[in-house]
Amino acid sequence: xxxxxxxxxxxxxxxxxxxxxxxxxxxxxxxxQWYKQRPGGHPVFxxxxxxxxxxxxxxxxxxxxxxxxxxxxxHITATQTTDVGTYFCAGHFGNEKLTFGTGTRLTIIP
Amino acid sequence: xxGVMQNPRHLVRRRGQEARLRCSPMKGHSHVYWYRQLPxxxxxxxVYLQKENIIDESxxxxxxxxxxxxxxxxxxxxxxxxxxxxxxxxFCASSRISGxxxxxxxxxxxxxxxxx
Numbered sequence: 001x002x003x004x005x006x007x008x009x010x011x012x013x014x015x016x017x018x019x020x021x022x023x024x025x026x027x028x029x030x031x032x033q034w035y036k037q038r039p040g041g042h043p044v045f046x047x048x049x050x051x052x053x054x055x056x057x058x059x060x061x062x063x064x065x066x067x068x069x070x071x072x073x074x075h076i077t078a079t080q081t082t083d084v085g086t087y088f089c090a091g092h093f094g095n096e097k098l099t100f101g102t103g104t105r106l107t108i109i110p
Numbered sequence: 111x112x113g114v115m116q117n118p119r120h121l122v123r124r125r126g127q128e129a130r131l132r133c134s135p136m137k138g139h140s141h142v143y144w145y146r147q148l149p150x151x152x153x154x155x156x157v158y159l160q161k162e163n164i165i166d167e168s169x170x171x172x173x174x175x176x177x178x179x180x181x182x183x184x185x186x187x188x189x190x191x192x193x194x195x196x197x198x199x200x201f202c203a204s205s206r207i208s209g210x211x212x213x214x215x216x217x218x219x220x221x222x223x224x225x226x
Contacts, residue, residue: 033214035217041219042201042217042218042219042220043153043201043203043215043217044217045214045215045216048214086152088152088153090215092213097143097155097158097165097166097213098143098213098215099155100145100152100153100155101152102152103152103153105150
């Protein structure tokens with residue numbers, strides 16, 4: 001089946017540093033969604049991107065959808081301890097169900 | 111608007127017993143998805159259901175696992191004759207629509223299954 005790859009698998013950053021996670025697909029996506037899962041918690045929807053080249057911001061978080069709609073990124077500026085967790089991208093291939101990426105686990109070093 | 115409800119939150123079973131996990135979707139949602147998450151790992155899709163129908167069970171093990179979403183009541187994920195390898199967090203998610211239209215999935219708190 002279709003797959004969505006995410007890198008890196010783990011990322012450790014000093015508090016205050018920036019963080020980026022990347023999501024890639026070999027096939028064009030209809031749209032891409034991002035979720036955050038805190039340690040011990042459940043995934044929570046963050047945002048959806050639909051248009052080619054779309055960029056959306058949520059405070060310190062910037063989400064991008066590639067021009068070819070095959071990749072996406074999530075960038076966090078000046079990380080804080082509350083950013084700790086695993087970030088998942090998830091995409092639709094045509095009208096199929098959502099396919100989740102493998103996730104990037106972010107840990108913050110105080 | 112109550113979120114996705116899952117119960118129990120924690121379930122302990124001995125090898126060979128049955129585990130029943132329940133999921134009540136958000137109000138107005140008719141699509142339910144079950145995922146399994148092993149410790150330190152990602153979400154693994156198991157099954158997608160609509161009311162009284164299994165739409166996609168491609169991620170479900172062929173034996174011992176079954177799922178249903180009856181016309182009335184919660185969706186149930188059933189694991190028969192559990193083994194230690196079944197120990198994981200099982201998340202249910204629901205959505206209002208499905209497919210490429212952009213079905214935001216709302217997750218329940220999960221059921222942590224421990225098999226002794």
